[in-house]
Amino acid sequence: MIYAVAGASGQLGRLVLPELVAKVGAANVVALVRNPAKLAEMAASGVSVQAFDYDMADPAALGGVGRLLLISANEVGKRSAQHQAVIDAAKAAGVGLIAYTSILHAPTSTIGLAGEHRDTEVALAASGVPHILLRNGWYNENYTGALGPSIEHGAIIGAAGAGRICSASRADIAAAAVAALTGGAAGDIHELAGDEAFTMAEFAAHVARIAGKPVAYVDMSQADYAAALEGVGLPGWLAAMLANSSFASSQDALFDDSRTLSRLIGRPTTPIADTIAAALA
Ligand SMILES: NC(=O)c1ccc[n+]([C@@H]2O[C@H](COP(=O)([O-])OP(=O)(O)OC[C@H]3O[C@@H](n4cnc5c(N)ncnc54)[C@H](OP(=O)(O)O)[C@@H]3O)[C@@H](O)[C@H]2O)c1
Structure with a gap:
């Protein structure tokens, strides 16, 4: 099983990668980044580091990926379209499961930022690609x-x-992402x-x-x-x-107060x- 992490060069991605490598081995991890030079040290440790831009999401970069962690992007206002493009590329590439970093209580959240996460949750459901929702506080x-x-x-x-x-x-949230990506099942929703x-x-x-x-x-x-x-x-x-x-x-x-996070990370x-x-x- 190949596990890919999109948004791997960000602060969360940099915490996810070593935990994922420790769990599944560097040979089974693909780091997807806009600028591969940012993760030269991970490439040196045996992780496959590939260019991948949400604005031009290329299914070819996702070939052979079994499970994809889609870390939400950080340009507010552009993210619904960017995430849709990644979901489309994952579907075209036959990715088996997407775990997406959403927002706490996305469907009902009164936080303005929740809108793009709701859009992405809807896009995931419409795509038919099996998925896990990591609704991060x-x-x-x-x-x-x-x-x-x-x-x-x-x-x-x-x-x-x-x-x-x-x-x-952030390290707790990263550990949860690794646990869900490697051990979770389609349909899981974690608050x-x-x-x-x-x-x-x-x-x-x-x-x-x-x-x-x-x-x-x-x-x-x-x-x-x-x-x-x-x-x-x-x-x-x-x-x-x-x-x-x-x-x-x-x-x-x-x-x-569900304590889902501590249960997930043990x-x-x-x-x-x-x-x-x-x-x-
Ligand atoms: N839960 C929270 O408290 C909280 C707080 C802040 C943000 N967030 C959300 O959680 C995400 C992860 O958090 P973080 O701390 O890791 O944020 P971050 O450090 O800003 O990382 C964001 C990542 O998204 C990547 N990215 C942005 N646009 C992209 C594009 N068009 N194509 C490919 N990659 C793109 C960035 O790549 P580059 O390295 O190339 O820039 C970076 O790797 C954020 O992006 C945001 O959606 C959550």
Whole structure:
């Protein structure tokens, strides 16, 4: 069985590849990337690294692939068409199963970003290609990428209210993708979220404790949060997207207590405090 990973050069893909290789052997892994030079080290370790662009998805690159992990692309607004193109190519190539990285509770999610994931889930169903849905919640790392200025100002801002957030580390999500790709069955749908829930006030308390400095969560309206993000230099579309997601989380859009993720990976998910500590180390 040949396992292919599309989007392999991204942050998630780079965590998936070594786990997949450890499980099925480098000779059975194909890494699909826009720029093969980005994964030269994986090629050196025996993985087949092939050029593959979602915008020009070529079925020839998928020849002989039994199971494909389709990691969702990152250009918001283009992804429905890009994913459709990959699904069409996989179908033409006779790929046996696609595992797709969707979003938590995709059919009902109030997060704006969910639309393209819903489109892709519909495209998968229409394609007739057997598939698995990996409905990923937020990565812990989404919250820890820019802690420096927050600690400096003593404030973490957002529009998340007292919403409960069940994020997990990117490595947890990668492990789940490998488990589902190698051991899952067509039709599986996994709602993948962290074991523990935290509010943004609790998140700020963790940051304060670990940094040893006063840090509080400051809640604001979605519009004010978007304006604040634009004020620190984010482009308007990105500020609006982040504010939308934050506000949706105030309504528990990122909450899930099924513990599907920890069951799938056979260990507890990474606590947010551990990811904060790693980011501040
Ligand atoms: N759950 C979450 O919290 C969360 C957060 C952010 C994003 N996401 C979603 O999850 C995906 C994986 O996360 P990540 O952290 O690995 O994101 P990432 O680091 O931005 O990786 C995205 C990957 O998509 C590839 N890609 C984009 N457009 C492509 C195209 N036209 N053809 C081929 N490959 C293309 C990129 O290739 P290059 O290396 O060539 O650029 C990269 O490998 C993201 O793309 C996004 O859809 C989820």
